[in-house]
Amino acid sequence: MRTQALKAVQRDPVWVRMILIGIAFSFLAFFLGMPLVVIAINACRDGLHVYAQSLRDPDAVSAILLTLKVVAIAVPCNAIFGIAAAWLIAKFQFRGKQVLLGLIDMPFSVSPIIAGLLFVLAFGSNTLLGGWLMAHGVRVIFSSTGIVLATVFVTLPFVARELIPLMQSQGIDEEEAAMTMGASGWQVFARVTLPNIKWGLWYGITLSTARAVGEFGAVSVVSGHIRGLTNTISLHVEILYNEYNFSAAFALSSLMVLFAFGTLVVKIILEGKRST
Amino acid sequence: MVRRVLPGFGLSLGITLMYLGAIVVFPVSMLVLRAAHISFAQFQIILLSPRTMHAIGLTVWTSFVASSINVLFGFVVAWVNTRYQYPFKRVVDALIDLPFALPTSVAGIALTAGFSPHGWLGKTIETTFGYQVAFRPLGIIVAMTFVGLPFVIRTLEPVLKEIDVEAEEAGASLGASKWQIFSKILFPSLLPATITGFTLAFARVLGEFGSIVFISGNMPMKTEVVSLLILSKLEQYDVVGAAALAAVMMVISFCLLMVINGFQVWYQRRFFEASSS
Numbered sequence: 001m002r003t004q005a006l007k008a009v010q011r012d013p014v015w016v017r018m019i020l021i022g023i024a025f026s027f028l029a030f031f032l033g034m035p036l037v038v039i040a041i042n043a044c045r046d047g048l049h050v051y052a053q054s055l056r057d058p059d060a061v062s063a064i065l066l067t068l069k070v071v072a073i074a075v076p077c078n079a080i081f082g083i084a085a086a087w088l089i090a091k092f093q094f095r096g097k098q099v100l101l102g103l104i105d106m107p108f109s110v111s112p113i114i115a116g117l118l119f120v121l122a123f124g125s126n127t128l129l130g131g132w133l134m135a136h137g138v139r140v141i142f143s144s145t146g147i148v149l150a151t152v153f154v155t156l157p158f159v160a161r162e163l164i165p166l167m168q169s170q171g172i173d174e175e176e177a178a179m180t181m182g183a184s185g186w187q188v189f190a191r192v193t194l195p196n197i198k199w200g201l202w203y204g205i206t207l208s209t210a211r212a213v214g215e216f217g218a219v220s221v222v223s224g225h226i227r228g229l230t231n232t233i234s235l236h237v238e239i240l241y242n243e244y245n246f247s248a249a250f251a252l253s254s255l256m257v258l259f260a261f262g263t264l265v266v267k268i269i270l271e272g273k274r275s276t
Numbered sequence: 277m278v279r280r281v282l283p284g285f286g287l288s289l290g291i292t293l294m295y296l297g298a299i300v301v302f303p304v305s306m307l308v309l310r311a312a313h314i315s316f317a318q319f320q321i322i323l324l325s326p327r328t329m330h331a332i333g334l335t336v337w338t339s340f341v342a343s344s345i346n347v348l349f350g351f352v353v354a355w356v357n358t359r360y361q362y363p364f365k366r367v368v369d370a371l372i373d374l375p376f377a378l379p380t381s382v383a384g385i386a387l388t389a390g391f392s393p394h395g396w397l398g399k400t401i402e403t404t405f406g407y408q409v410a411f412r413p414l415g416i417i418v419a420m421t422f423v424g425l426p427f428v429i430r431t432l433e434p435v436l437k438e439i440d441v442e443a444e445e446a447g448a449s450l451g452a453s454k455w456q457i458f459s460k461i462l463f464p465s466l467l468p469a470t471i472t473g474f475t476l477a478f479a480r481v482l483g484e485f486g487s488i489v490f491i492s493g494n495m496p497m498k499t500e501v502v503s504l505l506i507l508s509k510l511e512q513y514d515v516v517g518a519a520a521l522a523a524v525m526m527v528i529s530f531c532l533l534m535v536i537n538g539f540q541v542w543y544q545r546r547f548f549e550a551s552s553s
Contacts, residue, residue: 009444010359012454017360024356025368027349031422032371034397035378035386042389081295088288103296106304109529111483112380113503114522117510118303121310121519153299176281185283207376214379217485221507234379234486241385241490250389253382260377264370267377 039257042250054240054248055255062229063236063252066144070232071212074151078208079201082159087193090167091175101164107156116221119150142224147232150218155208162204163197170196199274206270210263214256311523314516322520330497331505335482338413338501342420343428343478347470350428357429358436375425380486387419388490411493416501419487424477431473435466468543475536479529 012020043051054060085104089097107115123130123140133140140146174196178188194201216234223230231239233252240249314322322328356362357369375383391398391409398409409415439462447457485503492499500508502525509518 009448009457010441012359016454020352020356021360021362023349024353027353028368028371031418031425032374034390035383035422036374038386038390038395039382077295081291084288084291084295087284088292091282092285100292100296103300105533106300109479109526109533111485111503111506111522111525111529113485113506114307114483114525117506117518117522118307120510121515122303122306124515127306149299153303156299172282179281179283188282189284210377214377214382216379216381217503220485221510234381237379237381237385238489246389249385253385256379256382260374260379263377264373267373268366268370 036257039250039253042246043254045250046247050247051251051254054245054251057248059231060236060248060252063231063233064255066147066230067213067232067234069144070148070151071209073148074155074212075205075208077152078155079159079205081156082161082163082204083197083201085160086163086167086197087189089164090170091172104157104160104164107153112154112215112217113221115153115218116150119146119153119218119222123149141222142230144230146222147219147230150222151212151215154215154218155211158208158211159201159204162200162207166197166200167193199270203267203270203274206263206266210260213259307519307522307526310515310519314520318516319520322517323524327496327500328505328521331500331502334413334416334499335501335503338416338420339478339481342417342481343424343474345417345421346424346428346477347474350425350473351432351466351470354429354432354436358433372429373426375423380423380484381490383422384419384487384490387422387487388415391415391418391491410491411495411499413499415491415493416488416499419491420481420484423484423487424481427477427480428470428473431469431476432466435469439465468539472536472540475532479532482529482532483525 085100089100110118120141121127123133123146125131125134125139125141130140138145140149174192175188178192179185183191214234215232216238219232220235220238223232223235233256237249237252237256240246240252353372357365362368388410389395391401393399393402393408393410395410402408407414409418443461443465444457447461452460483503484501485507488501489504492501492504494500494504494508496505502521506518506521506525509515509521
């Protein structure tokens with residue numbers, strides 16, 4: 001009885017429903033469906049042979065490999081940082097927490113171009129540190145090191161922001177109980193904390209991986225666009241497009257669309273796991 | 277001071293501070309240092325130049341329009357998604373996060389190819405409505421709307437789901453019409469989330485680069501947004517100019533974030549006091 005009554009109050013007339021669903025569908029089809037259709041059409045325009053050829057191109061392959069390398073460094077670093085920061089903020093009371101939270105959130109409020117600029121200003125060859133590093137043979141800007149640093153900066157908050165509220169809501173009771181029973185600190189972390197935050201951690205890792213693979217602006221500023229050396233996938237897409245090599249640009253783009261779909265599927269699965 | 281029972285305070289504090297220091301504090305303080313060396317007169321010359329003024333104005337108004345479009349349609353999408361059933365609902369719902377999962381350069385070239393005067397959609401719009409989309413401010417708005425799309429929807433949805441059905445029921449039992457229930461009961465409780473969603477989308481697209489760089493055409497004084505101006509200054513080795521602009525943009529987005537946080541704290545307090553009294 002009760003649920004029926006509730007439903008009746010919240011149910012809109014059929015014509016309202018039809019119009020609103022129509023508006024929502026048209027909006028999403030226009031802004032989300034259209035780009036996907038454009039990518040699909042342009043990727044296949046010159047046939048499967050050209051498609052396969054553009055994915056096998058050495059520059060494309062090295063761009064894919066560099067992207068994987070950057071992700072393999074940036075994401076684990078940020079995951080470890082995220083766990084440490086969440087442990088610190090959720091399990092202990094101390095002054096200055098708000099400042100730390102503000103600093104962790106900061107990369108989200110910085111435009112990608114400015115993020116890249118920050119690293120040029122910090123590590124460029126005409127700066128104090130950058131000059132010293134150059135003299136010792138370490139090149140940061142216009143190298144993959146700079147790309148990794150910029151990616152780490154841009155994706156820094158994801159794991160931490162996922163874990164901090166999660167660990168705060170879980171409190172410290174379980175860990176304390178384990179401690180009083182004689183477990184060591186690492187045992188408590190591995191046996192009690194980690195299983196509790198597992199799905200949240202994977203969720204944060206998924207988001208940072210997606211962002212790390214797709215980052216363009218920040219990476220574009222620090223990379224120097226050296227073909228085969230400092231080109232990530234998203235930078236290579238830009239180069240191909242600017243050279244009017246549309247079928248290759250869209251072939252690589254279609255690969256990114258598949259990756260994005262994968263991300264969305266993993267995200268949904270993790271959201272389900274996380275809420276149970 | 278509470279006694280610390282759990283171990284790892286020193287270790288986690290050390291990792292957090294060192295990491296934040298190296299990745300965030302050090303680069304940001306380099307920008308601050310660089311900006312502090314710029315004299316006020318130089319700042320004025322950089323910021324008040326017609327090209328900069330135009331870029332800032334263009335960025336702000338296109339971001340505003342794009343975020344407003346997202347508020348209007350995002351509200352409808354969130355409403356439809358939480359209250360109605362329709363075929364392929366899960367797929368549509370998952371696709372809403374596409375702008376987040378797709379690299380911005382990929383989105384940028386797809387939108388440009390679709391909306392350019394040679395693209396089928398761009399051609400259709402130009403012949404029927406007489407508007408060119410790509411390489412005009414309109415194209416910038418399209419790219420910004422794409423990038424900011426998830427924000428309003430994803431901030432509104434949880435609030436819409438949590439809304440007290442009893443309030444709606446009470447309204448209905450007192451004889452309120454559907455429209456009255458919406459405008460007097462639902463809308464006021466959705467307003468803060470709507471504003472938060474708008475601000476998040478606005479802050480995101482204000483610094484957007486990847487999706488805009490292709491579709492805008494980057495003509496100074498016509499379609500050059502701030503992030504592109506910063507990049508072009510950097511490419512011309514005008515580091516001082518780039519740093520000055522970046523510092524101003526960072527202050528603006530920092531203020532925006534402070535405003536949302538302040539608004540949320542204020543609203544929560546007001547809401548709590550109203551419900552407890």
